[in-house]
Amino acid sequence: MQKRANGHTNGLPMQNGTTIVAAAAPRFRAASLFSGIGGFDLGLEKAGFEITFQCEIDKFCRTILKHRWPKITCHENIKELTADAIPVSDVWAGGFPCQDVSLARMGSRAGLKGKRSGLFHEFARLIGEARPRVVLLENVAGLLSSHRGRDFATVIGTLAEFGYSVGWRVLNSKNFGVPQSRQRVYIVGCHRDVHGPGQILFEAECGSGNVAKSKQHGEAALSPFKTSIGEDDGDGPVYQSIAYCLYACSARHTGTDWSRTYVQYPKKGQVRRLTPKECEGVMGFPSGWTIPPLGKLREDDIDSLRYHALGNAVTPPVAEWLAHRIRDYLIASGEQPA
Ligand SMILES: C[S@@+](CC[C@H](N)C(=O)[O-])C[C@H]1O[C@@H](n2cnc3c(N)ncnc32)[C@H](O)[C@@H]1O
Numbered sequence: 469m470q471k472r473a474n475g476h477t478n479g480l481p482m483q484n485g486t487t488i489v490a491a492a493a494p495r496f497r498a499a500s501l502f503s504g505i506g507g508f509d510l511g512l513e514k515a516g517f518e519i520t521f522q523c524e525i526d527k528f529c530r531t532i533l534k535h536r537w538p539k540i541t542c543h544e545n546i547k548e549l550t551a552d553a554i555p556v557s558d559v560w561a562g563g564f565p566c567q568d569v570s571l572a573r574m575g576s577r578a579g580l581k582g583k584r585s586g587l588f589h590e591f592a593r594l595i596g597e598a599r600p601r602v603v604l605l606e607n608v609a610g611l612l613s614s615h616r617g618r619d620f621a622t623v624i625g626t627l628a629e630f631g632y633s634v635g636w637r638v639l640n641s642k643n644f645g646v647p648q649s650r651q652r653v654y655i656v657g658c659h660r661d662v663h664g665p666g667q668i669l670f671e672a673e674c675g676s677g678n679v680a681k682s683k684q685h686g687e688a689a690l691s692p693f694k695t696s697i698g699e700d701d702g703d704g705p706v707y708q709s710i711a712y713c714l715y716a717c718s719a720r721h722t723g724t725d726w727s728r729t730y731v732q733y734p735k736k737g738q739v740r741r742l743t744p745k746e747c748e749g750v751m752g753f754p755s756g757w758t759i760p761p762l763g764k765l766r767e768d769d770i771d772s773l774r775y776h777a778l779g780n781a782v783t784p785p786v787a788e789w790l791a792h793r794i795r796d797y798l799i800a801s802g803e804q805p806a
Contacts, residue, residue, distance in 0.1 A: 511788035512788075520557045521541055585619075603656070611623070639651070
């Protein structure tokens, strides 16, 4: 089990120039696994966490992580990682690969026996060794039904065996200011605290719902299922807010195939692809987040690498919402940062 220190540093500047939480607030620490392009990391950092560690095997993603968090160690392969290499952290967050549990994959799903989604067991091995206070896992909603629920039972049961109380909730990014319907299951485990997951994942208050704004001069508002970008008067490019499932239009991977999501110009009857920059916006990432440093990669490859990495990512606004609630939970439980 990881040793917890009492001392901590308050009010340090953020790695990415993101929102700084009250200077006196305790600075909790978070490690990320299956870090991708840092969707969880960005949300955690915005909520005031200090990122301590990352782990990612994909070369392009590693380039982006290094660019955005130059001082953070990024381990390559989770299979070769041991818990003692991860700095003591309050929270571990990771979205393990979804390809083998995704409903977008036609035919039988290998589930947690698959080579990719089976990497959950590597994540679990490390959690079992270190037992951080809070673990946050993410995956496609198909995880809930893979092997008639037995895979999900394995995830929950494994965490429970390590002493975690576990809760889960399906959240849709479109309810967090992200112009895309993207449902994912978020699993929270709190070590030896039966109330923790409920406090983190569920709120008592009701939201105000989605209200479509009407345009000036009494014109009809754009359909809530469509989004116009670029210009205020609605003449800019329009794209479907409900993103297509990748597998429906491409067999390349099971994230969202941003390279095949088109925008249309209503007045000119033209269509085009979303640009990678627009995909960043549609995923809730800062503009330009996935642009690698000059000279690091071949120009021709960059767009498709950006589409792919964005398609796999966690939307930072959802990560940030969860991170704030985890932080509030840690503070309310009287926990000192690790
Ligand atoms: C669902 S994505 C997670 C994306 C991430 N949450 C984000 O916001 O970008 C899963 C990630 O696990 C990575 N991965 C796959 N096999 C791995 C391994 N053996 N070790 C470390 N990372 C791995 C993939 O490259 C991919 O980026």
